[in-house]
Amino acid sequence: MAIKRKFCLLAGATMLLASTAAWSAEIHGRSSTQFLWFNDIFTEQKQVEFGEYLNLSVSKIDKDNKLTFQGYGRLTQDVRNGEGLNGRLYYLYGDYHDLYNKVDLRFGRQFVNYAAGTALIDGGKIDLKNVGPVAFSVMGGRNVFFDLNGEGTRSNDFAFGVAAYLQGFQKTDAEVSYFMKFDKDGIARDQVGASVKQYLFNSVKVYSDARFDMPSETVSEVLAGVKYFPTSDLIFTGEWYQSYPTFDSTSIYSIFAVDRYQEGVFRVDYTINDKIGVNVGYSKQDYGEGADADVYEIGCRIRPIEKLQVNLNYDKRSGYGGQLNGGIAEVIYQATKPLELAAGIHFDVYERDRLTGEETARKFWVGGKYKLAKNMSASLRVEDDNNVSYASDWQGRAVFNYDF
Amino acid sequence: MGCALVYLQQQSYAEKVAHKEYSDMEIKECNSCHKSEGIAPNHDSDFVRGHRVLASKAGNNCNQCHEQKWCLDCHQGGGTGDDLTKENFGRDYKPKSHRSDFITIHPIKAQDNPQSCYRCHDTKYCSDCHSRFPMGNMRIKSHLMLGPNGQKYSFALGEHATEARRNLQSCQACHPDGDVCIQCHSAKIGGTNPHPRGFKAGNFRDRSDGKVCQKCHLPGSF
Numbered sequence: 001m002a003i004k005r006k007f008c009l010l011a012g013a014t015m016l017l018a019s020t021a022a023w024s025a026e027i028h029g030r031s032s033t034q035f036l037w038f039n040d041i042f043t044e045q046k047q048v049e050f051g052e053y054l055n056l057s058v059s060k061i062d063k064d065n066k067l068t069f070q071g072y073g074r075l076t077q078d079v080r081n082g083e084g085l086n087g088r089l090y091y092l093y094g095d096y097h098d099l100y101n102k103v104d105l106r107f108g109r110q111f112v113n114y115a116a117g118t119a120l121i122d123g124g125k126i127d128l129k130n131v132g133p134v135a136f137s138v139m140g141g142r143n144v145f146f147d148l149n150g151e152g153t154r155s156n157d158f159a160f161g162v163a164a165y166l167q168g169f170q171k172t173d174a175e176v177s178y179f180m181k182f183d184k185d186g187i188a189r190d191q192v193g194a195s196v197k198q199y200l201f202n203s204v205k206v207y208s209d210a211r212f213d214m215p216s217e218t219v220s221e222v223l224a225g226v227k228y229f230p231t232s233d234l235i236f237t238g239e240w241y242q243s244y245p246t247f248d249s250t251s252i253y254s255i256f257a258v259d260r261y262q263e264g265v266f267r268v269d270y271t272i273n274d275k276i277g278v279n280v281g282y283s284k285q286d287y288g289e290g291a292d293a294d295v296y297e298i299g300c301r302i303r304p305i306e307k308l309q310v311n312l313n314y315d316k317r318s319g320y321g322g323q324l325n326g327g328i329a330e331v332i333y334q335a336t337k338p339l340e341l342a343a344g345i346h347f348d349v350y351e352r353d354r355l356t357g358e359e360t361a362r363k364f365w366v367g368g369k370y371k372l373a374k375n376m377s378a379s380l381r382v383e384d385d386n387n388v389s390y391a392s393d394w395q396g397r398a399v400f401n402y403d404f
Numbered sequence: 405m406g407c408a409l410v411y412l413q414q415q416s417y418a419e420k421v422a423h424k425e426y427s428d429m430e431i432k433e434c435n436s437c438h439k440s441e442g443i444a445p446n447h448d449s450d451f452v453r454g455h456r457v458l459a460s461k462a463g464n465n466c467n468q469c470h471e472q473k474w475c476l477d478c479h480q481g482g483g484t485g486d487d488l489t490k491e492n493f494g495r496d497y498k499p500k501s502h503r504s505d506f507i508t509i510h511p512i513k514a515q516d517n518p519q520s521c522y523r524c525h526d527t528k529y530c531s532d533c534h535s536r537f538p539m540g541n542m543r544i545k546s547h548l549m550l551g552p553n554g555q556k557y558s559f560a561l562g563e564h565a566t567e568a569r570r571n572l573q574s575c576q577a578c579h580p581d582g583d584v585c586i587q588c589h590s591a592k593i594g595g596t597n598p599h600p601r602g603f604k605a606g607n608f609r610d611r612s613d614g615k616v617c618q619k620c621h622l623p624g625s626f
Contacts, residue, residue, distance in 0.1 A: 055484060111472050177462060247572075350509050
């Protein structure tokens with residue numbers, strides 16, 4: 001219910017600001033009105049809903065355009081199964097940048113990323129910059145997360161973080177940060193993170209990031225990679241990654257012994273010309289105690305004529321955890337200037353264990369979008385799923401978008 | 405030290421270019437600058453897997469071109485239906501990594517870097533969904549050994565221990581409170597010690613004020 005109130009706040013603020021003629025601020029955004037029909041896998045009932053998605057940006061509030069407001073949320077109404085209203089506020093924050101040319105402030109619901117941790121918070125983030133080669137950031141607030149039915153945050157869920165990072169270096173990025181999360185039982189997470197990136201010789205990028213879990217005193221995640229790009233069209237990537245399953249310290253699972261997961265990746269991305277781009281990749285996965293898996297991947301993007309684009313991706317996985325063999329094919333065609341047509345297929349043949357044998361999942365979809373005016377478009381997308389659960393399952397959405 | 409200072413000074417003269425004014429350009433046009441700057445194109449076909457290194461740090465410059473909507477449509481949901489190749493059935497966009505019948509294939513896909521699920525989903529998301537299925541309905545390898553109807557493992561067979569060490573997250577999805585684990589691992593009944601070597605008991609005790617410890621240990625015994 002709180003979310004619905006917040007969405008109404010977002011919508012109400014839009015109308016109020018828009019109707020204040022004397023106010024010189026600019027309000028831009030998108031209203032997306034949608035009609036959705038889909039299969040609710042939990043109730044096994046066909047769900048039919050109307051939805052309103054609102055994305056909002058308010059700028060030029062002050063003379064120097066330093067203060068802006070951003071918002072994004074949705075509200076849906078079920079019209080078939082009596083589930084009523086459902087809402088979600090993704091973000092709603094005010095942003096003031098370059099205070100004394102040194103401080104950026106952001107308050108409200110927002111997505112925050114540090115190397116040590118990521119969170120959607122109801123709170124604030126303050127960045128101190130232009131005080132030398134190192135800038136600082138601090139954030140904190142209510143830790144927002146979503147479960148199946150909506151917002152799952154409880155009264156004692158909070159997240160805090162602090163970071164120091166290099167600023168202004170063209171070829172170097174480095175960051176050290178600390179992230180802490182609370183729940184009803186105490187300190188759920190506290191971890192230190194680091195991230196570094198360096199360009200070398202105009203053709204090499206080396207990068208790494210890592211997380212150190214303080215309670216277990218373990219490096220819970222490490223990624224080390226190198227990209228070699230003799231030209232900007234050809235990129236060779238090699239990466240090594242390892243992680244340990246990490247749980248909240250307030251969970252019983254945090255005290256169990258776990259195995260290390262390791263992964264080696266090699267891939268090549270090559271844009272041959274304006275018409276063709278290809279990529280191939282191989283990953284070796286090691287789960288510990290003799291279990292491993294191999295993943296091969298290949299893809300291409302073809303644009304034989306300017307109006308037509310074809311995307312193809314295929315991967316094959318075998319080893320621990322099961323076999324998976326499949327991919328995605330998509331075609332996008334700009335039939336006329338206002339009309340775009342698209343279609344695609346997802347296809348997977350998989351075997352989770354020897355008892356199940358091979359099973360198949362297919363998804364076919366087709367869609368069209370028509371630009372009614374510069375700031376208005378309408379689209380329709382329908383899909384049919386054929387898999388172990390459904391011989392045929394039609395889902396779709398009809399959308400009217402209005403940009404203001 | 406001196407060399408390092410000179411290096412830092414030279415670096416600071418070569419400041420990053422603000423990208424805001426280029427935000428409307430197409431990705432392929434970015435190469436016209438980046439090619440000569442010796443900077444690898446960041447938005448290549450490997451972007452979905454690789455963008456964490458770019459985005460997951462303080463001071464990233466993603467917001468010079470993207471609203472937070474661009475991140476959250478995949479990470480938290482949303483979607484204004486503009487991109488026909490994206491599906492949003494069930495109210496929120498599904499990233500392309502969730503292809504075909506993802507409900508069924510996710511146990512396989514989740515093995516490709518087990519941390520990746522938690523970049524977007526809280527563990528409660530997993531346990532909420534799994535709790536809707538009757539116990540014994542899941543095809544868990546270590547649970548199948550005594551037959552699909554029994555859905556019970558025997559610790560003597562040993563496979564559950566290996567499976568749990570490799571993939572403990574999947575245990576949590578169905579047993580969020582660890583009630584099943586405690587049946588055999590609790591110190592109160594003299595069960596098998598589940599802790600890793602060099603276990604930092606004090607760290608966990610301090611953080612939860614002993615609440616986690618008391619699930620298996622008597623007060624004052626840890």
